[in-house]
Amino acid sequence: MVSEFNFFQNWYPLSPIEDLNPEQPTPVMLLGINLVIWKPKNSPTYQVFIDECPHRLAPLSEGRVDEKTGDLMCSYHGWQFDQKGICTTIPQAEKPEIVSKNKDNFCVVKFPTQEANDLLWVWADPNSSEQAANTPLPLSPQIDVSKGFVWSSFVRDLEYDWQTLVENVADPSHVPFAHHGVQGNREKGSPIPLKIIESNLNLIEAKYKGFFNTKITFEPPCRLEYEIEFGSDGKQVGLVTYCLPVSPGKSRIVAQFTRNFAKRLNKIIPRWWEHVKTRNLVLDGDMIFLHQQERLLQQKQKTESWKTAYKLPTEADRLVIEFRKWFEQYSGGKLPWEQVGISQPEVLPMTKNRHEILDRYQQHTQHCSSCKGALKAVKRWQLGLLIYFIVAISTAAILPDFWRFRVGLPLVLTALTGLGIYAWLKYRLEPKFYFVDYVHADKK
Structure with a gap:
């Protein structure tokens, strides 16, 4: 049976824009195609390329945005590509003509993109950009x-x-x-x-x-x-x-x-x-x-x-x-x-393996700017509270008898309170960013 529905000639939202890092490329897969999302240095919009360098097929998502040119650099051999996917730099080229005469052959496949309703959208067929331009995004009337x-x-x-x-x-x-x-x-x-x-x-x-x-x-x-x-x-x-x-x-x-x-x-x-x-x-x-x-x-x-x-x-x-x-x-x-x-x-x-199926970090946290930032803050707070506990207890232990009650007791009490907060952060909150087993029989 020939499919009447073309999954590739449609718009898909790859990610909330707030979760994308403009400083580094982001890999994502759609319909079995490895893609890379990146933002040219002086561009207000993100671009989506196929995630392979035409040189030796290294993943461009492991590359970087060059500080000087603003182009996407492959980290394998340093080839660079502008926001249209055109190769602009080959460090190994003996003559500039190698780059200028092979722009079509050395370019990266670029996918049509749009940004709307706080989402980055991609058209999954790079060969029908005109159709993409004439096809409305499947936007919700509720995002208004x-x-x-x-x-x-x-x-x-x-x-x-x-x-x-x-x-x-x-x-x-x-x-x-x-x-x-x-x-x-x-x-x-x-x-x-x-x-x-x-x-x-x-x-x-x-x-x-x-x-x-x-x-x-x-x-x-x-x-x-x-x-x-x-x-x-x-x-x-x-x-x-x-x-x-x-x-x-x-x-x-x-x-x-x-x-x-x-x-x-x-x-x-x-x-x-x-x-x-x-x-x-x-x-x-x-x-x-x-x-x-x-x-x-x-x-x-x-x-x-x-x-x-x-x-x-x-x-x-x-x-x-x-x-x-x-x-x-x-x-x-x-x-x-x-x-x-x-x-x-x-x-x-x-x-x-329940840990693999319910792996919150791989499935969500690493993609979410808010959760990734919160997890870093939780770990910093833990370190700070441990340092405070050690310093406070050590200070209280060496205080003279006269100051031990007036200063030492508050230090010990706050240190113990901090230790309790540390334990909550470490054993109750932090795991929620990684894995939480879900057993329906336990839900009363």
Whole structure:
């Protein structure tokens, strides 16, 4: 079957702009393609190249932005490329003509990019830049200051495939159970009368009315969002997710959480605190069984269809069914890995290592400027508190008897308090940036 949907000729948000470092290149994978994000020194916008130097195919993401030229330098042999991907410098060239006469042959593949709604967008097909220029970004109407909305952003790499991510986000009925105590309550699980309003190649839309009025929109291949209205005064919250296919068994979620009330909370609550306390915890809640679920489905699909492998009897399952039908009808039930030279096995290997599946540092912290900065601060505070403890106790021990009570006692008390804070930072807060096991049986 020939796919009717072209995954490459679409816009994808690679990352929140605030999480990108303008001083150094950032590697990222999309649709099996290794990319590098970088910012020319005197340019206001980021660029996205294929992550390989044309000289000897070294990864440009291991390179640097040259201080003098502002171009991207390959750290293997020093070749440099400007923001258009044109080679500007070859240190080994005996004659300048080697560079000037081979610009087309020595250039790096450049992808169309845009910056909008605080996100860096890339068009995944470098050979259709004119089409990219004429294709609107899949922006959310909820990311709009003029309509009174505020939002925060989040990114995480996931240990399951794109279709599993879309299917999971499109399923509101799992929330009270998979996210019990975080965003739901298993005692309040109930029927969800989902109605499919529209379904075609470019859009799936569903609605349901309950305590809240909710609209769910899927704009293939990546935008999947919830608009939730409650109360009579127009209050609204939203979940805007962009689901990125990374490689077989891997995906990335770029999410924006919106609301049009309690706007000051965005300035009061640190972004990193929201990530370690809620956002990561939500994704931890279903990561293990989604990783295993998709591999069990792949096993079953060797002999039967998803229609019989799954049992989907309720209205709450309608959007999952509609997405699976879309995926089968317009994409042949598979992603275009073969177009980038990736051979996907019928069944992906299952990982039993919980630390690997729930590795917050590799999946999120290293990508998030807020969490990475907070982790550095936590470690600095630990070092400072330990130094203070040692100095305070040592000072109290050598004080003369006359000063031991007046000065020594406060020093000891503050040192012990600092030691308690150190222990909390070291054993309670710091692990939240690395790994937190999620055992549903322990969630009372």
